[in-house]
Amino acid sequence: MTIHTKPTQLPTIDFSRFYGSADQRAAFIGELTRVLHDHGFFYLTGHGVPQSLIDDVLTISKRFFALPEQEKLSIEMVKSPHFRGYNRAGSERTRGEQDWREQLDINTEGVPVASGPDTPWNRLYGPNQWPQALPELRALLLRYQAEVTRIGIDVLKAIALALGQSENAFAEIYEPQPSQLLKIIRYPGREAAGSDQGVGAHKDGGFVTVLLQGTVPGLRIRTEEGTWIEAPPVPGTFVINSGELLELATNGFVRADVHDVVTPPRGTERYSVAFFLGARYDARIPVIPLPEDLKRGERGVTADPLNPIFREVGINHLKSRLRSHPDVAARHHPDLLHLLERPKT
């Protein structure tokens, strides 16, 4: 058996090789298989998103967070039953602890949909909240959301191939409308934050996350051995990571590494834009029959008693939103709080 030591930094994958010669594509897919198994985290280059769009999104995010507090609070998330809008630093929670970041959450632009006892996740559909004081934000973020959705779907097709499946293996659970949660985020410096927890240690939930970092580091990833590696911003790249949905669908062959963000040092601030591509809320997570050579790499999936994950996509997402935003839950969804009760042992 070969013992390979894993690098102390994340690998970089050049997506343009997916569209290259047959040899390039095969080498790319093989590399992706290894990376998915080792971390599920990598830097992506060759993604085709214009640098001007990336720059514009980071610039407008800074302008949004620089708005007077009352403008930001006019679209506070607690006003939206659909978990859309602005949250002050300290108002979101990871595993019960406050995250020191302010953020604006948007999702697929839509209209409210009636929900019943069997479809509580319908409450996630609805309109976004946009700031009147920054009218350009809407068109720019929706354009960016469309672009990172395209990247996410392309990466997912490559992932399906890397798992020995046809490239559309996941299409039946994301078509015609994947979930598209987009967050613009600002982490205040240590002097303004209440703790070192920018965002607490967690796994992402969906298929893949497409993360754009500004210029200030802070993201850390916990490897399978339990050591933490840093993933500083690299200009022109996105950080891509797999979510729990892929871990569950592959019985743990794909890793969804735990990660966090450390509060930036005194006198600095960190900006990032995170996009979470998920399946349709009414889908169920399938078990993918992996080819024999990959099957040997299945680790199984261990349930986290604080955050148990289920095969129903919509319930997982709704529970994660209720848990992260107790104020929205209490105001709009008191009848759903039983979903967060821990199973009796």
Ligand SMILES: O=C(O)CCC(=O)C(=O)O
């Ligand atoms: O801000 C970042 O760099 C990462 C944020 C993150 O992990 C998340 O929001 O899930």
Ligand SMILES: [Fe+2]
């Ligand atoms: Fe994350």
